[in-house]
Structures are given as C-alpha cells and as structure tokens.
Amino acid sequence: MAKSKVYAVIGLGTFGRKVCEVLSQKGGQVIALDEDPEAIDKIKSTVTAAILLDATDEGAIEKAPLDDVDVGIVAIGDDIEASILVTALLKKRGIPYILARAVSEIHQTVLRQVGANEVVNLEIDEGVRIALRLISPDVLDTIPLSKDYSFAEVQVPRVFFGQTVRNIQLREKFNLNIISIKHIIKDVDDVGNPVSREELILPDADAILTDGDILLVVGNNDSLGDLVKME
Incomplete structure (x- = not known):
C-alpha cells in the first residue's frame, strides 16, 4: 500500500x-x-x-x-x-x-x-475565469493554467454541427487542443418523461459533433475567444 x-x-x-x-x-x-x-x-x-x-x-x-x-x-x-x-x-x-x-x-x-x-x-485566476465567461457566454467554465492559457468547456459552435473532429481542424486553425467531448443523449424514462444524460468521449478524429455537445479544450485565451465568436 x-x-x-x-x-x-x-x-x-x-x-x-x-x-x-x-x-x-x-x-x-x-x-x-x-x-x-x-x-x-x-x-x-x-x-x-x-x-x-x-x-x-x-x-x-x-x-x-x-x-x-x-x-x-x-x-x-x-x-x-x-x-x-x-x-x-x-x-x-x-x-x-x-x-x-x-x-x-x-x-x-x-x-x-x-x-x-x-x-x-486566486484573485487573478478567478478574475480571468469570470471575464471569459462574461465576454463569451458559450464558455461554460474555465480553469486558468497561467495568465494566458486555460482549460475551458465550450459549447460547440453551430457552424461545426454535423462535422467531424478532423474536419473542424481546431488545432490547425485555432491552436487549441480538444481533451474530451461531452455528448448529451436525450431519452425517455420508464414512464415516458424526457430525460437526458451525459456521455464523455475521447476526441476521436471521426467523432461527429452535434447540437448540445460541449468541448473541453486547452489553449490560449485569445484563441478561445476566437472560437466562441464563430456562429
């Protein structure tokens, strides 16, 4: 032990x-x-x-x-x-x-x-986190790694719906790395009520992004801002 x-x-x-x-x-x-x-x-x-x-x-x-x-x-x-x-x-x-x-x-x-x-x-880290969330509502949460870099949970932009991880070229275009994808699965319970559950998947190149998906990404704060500005 x-x-x-x-x-x-x-x-x-x-x-x-x-x-x-x-x-x-x-x-x-x-x-x-x-x-x-x-x-x-x-x-x-x-x-x-x-x-x-x-x-x-x-x-x-x-x-x-x-x-x-x-x-x-x-x-x-x-x-x-x-x-x-x-x-x-x-x-x-x-x-x-x-x-x-x-x-x-x-x-x-x-x-x-x-x-x-x-x-x-704590003051600077929390300040960065709050500012990013206020400026970019699609950034659901952030964990600052330094003054300029963060982990962030980001709603998948509409323009990426139906595309694969390979096709969106997040690293090439934004210099951001995908750590995981949170996929929301909608279903019904035993009595017919709508329910949803989260499935965390690794960023396979052929994974298809859909409405409601959340990306956990890491990279420069400016690049994160550029990503969430996409429609």
Missing part, C-alpha cells in the same frame, strides 16, 4: 483551513501550523497534527516536525512579507515541493524567486 503524502499547511484562514479539510478527507496526512490559538483549536480535530507557532521564526521552523513533509503549502494571504519569509524558510528547511498563495503578480514573482515551486493567485 502506497504511503500517504504528508502536507504542511501554514496559515489557517479560510483558504488554508479548506485546504486542510480537503487534504484530510482525501487521506493525506496534514500538519497545520498557525500562530493563532483559536485557529489551531478549530482545526485540530480535522488534521494529523495542529501546531501553534510563528512560522516566520526561523528557529521555530527548524524545530517543527517537518522532516517527513512532502508538500509545504503557504496559505498566508494578505501578509505578503510573512508569506515570502515563510516560503524562503521552508525552502531552507528542505521541503521538497512548496506551493504558495499570492495576492498580486509581483508577489507571485517574488515567491517563485525565494523557492516556491508553484504559486496560485
């Missing part, structure tokens, strides 16, 4: 607390750290260990039981100086992989410079 990963979550605000809860629910071993006794008290029954300490104190981080930690998560939000310092201390402590939360682009850049392997910027 594979050993479950060990996560250290520093900062137990709304974001950090939710990360702890989900990781624990999924079987991860979670060490939660914060300098607020109330935050520690609220999370201690959920995680493997809850430790009261000031994570900006190098001595405290050195003494903390982090030797077996696989992933360090710096969930500190508005205190930019603290999040940068904690990221640097975790790097110095030898944590193999560090994910840090940023609140601005410059904050994101500095976190990477001091040792973060991955940086999430």
Whole structure:
C-alpha cells in the first residue's frame, strides 16, 4: 500500500483551513501550523497534527516536525512579507515541493524567486475565469493554467454541427487542443418523461459533433475567444 503524502499547511484562514479539510478527507496526512490559538483549536480535530507557532521564526521552523513533509503549502494571504519569509524558510528547511498563495503578480514573482515551486493567485485566476465567461457566454467554465492559457468547456459552435473532429481542424486553425467531448443523449424514462444524460468521449478524429455537445479544450485565451465568436 502506497504511503500517504504528508502536507504542511501554514496559515489557517479560510483558504488554508479548506485546504486542510480537503487534504484530510482525501487521506493525506496534514500538519497545520498557525500562530493563532483559536485557529489551531478549530482545526485540530480535522488534521494529523495542529501546531501553534510563528512560522516566520526561523528557529521555530527548524524545530517543527517537518522532516517527513512532502508538500509545504503557504496559505498566508494578505501578509505578503510573512508569506515570502515563510516560503524562503521552508525552502531552507528542505521541503521538497512548496506551493504558495499570492495576492498580486509581483508577489507571485517574488515567491517563485525565494523557492516556491508553484504559486496560485486566486484573485487573478478567478478574475480571468469570470471575464471569459462574461465576454463569451458559450464558455461554460474555465480553469486558468497561467495568465494566458486555460482549460475551458465550450459549447460547440453551430457552424461545426454535423462535422467531424478532423474536419473542424481546431488545432490547425485555432491552436487549441480538444481533451474530451461531452455528448448529451436525450431519452425517455420508464414512464415516458424526457430525460437526458451525459456521455464523455475521447476526441476521436471521426467523432461527429452535434447540437448540445460541449468541448473541453486547452489553449490560449485569445484563441478561445476566437472560437466562441464563430456562429
């Protein structure tokens, strides 16, 4: 049986607390750290260990039981100086992989410079997602991968109805890659009521696109915009 990963979550605000809860629910071993006794008290029954300490104190981080930690998560939000310092201390402590939360682009850049392997910027990511949905109603949902690239669920444009994946040449014309196709199958139940169900299929070149189909695509945000402008 594979050993479950060990996560250290520093900062137990709304974001950090939710990360702890989900990781624990999924079987991860979670060490939660914060300098607020109330935050520690609220999370201690959920995680493997809850430790009261000031994570900006190098001595405290050195003494903390982090030797077996696989992933360090710096969930500190508005205190930019603290999040940068904690990221640097975790790097110095030898944590193999560090994910840090940023609140601005410059904050994101500095976190990477001091040792973060991955940086999430919730404000920017959600802003991109909302803007794409407002500008392009046919974009049903997006997951930003970076400032310029996203996964997106897109309604198949009318001009593609009845065509195959090969014929629409999405990669050649738009530089977009299809990950999967969500096909809506309409049927009736045992008593004659109309029902529908979703079928997720891989993007076979000969698959025929129909009204109601949804494409999961990945690519540049500008290219996504060009796709949904098609009639």
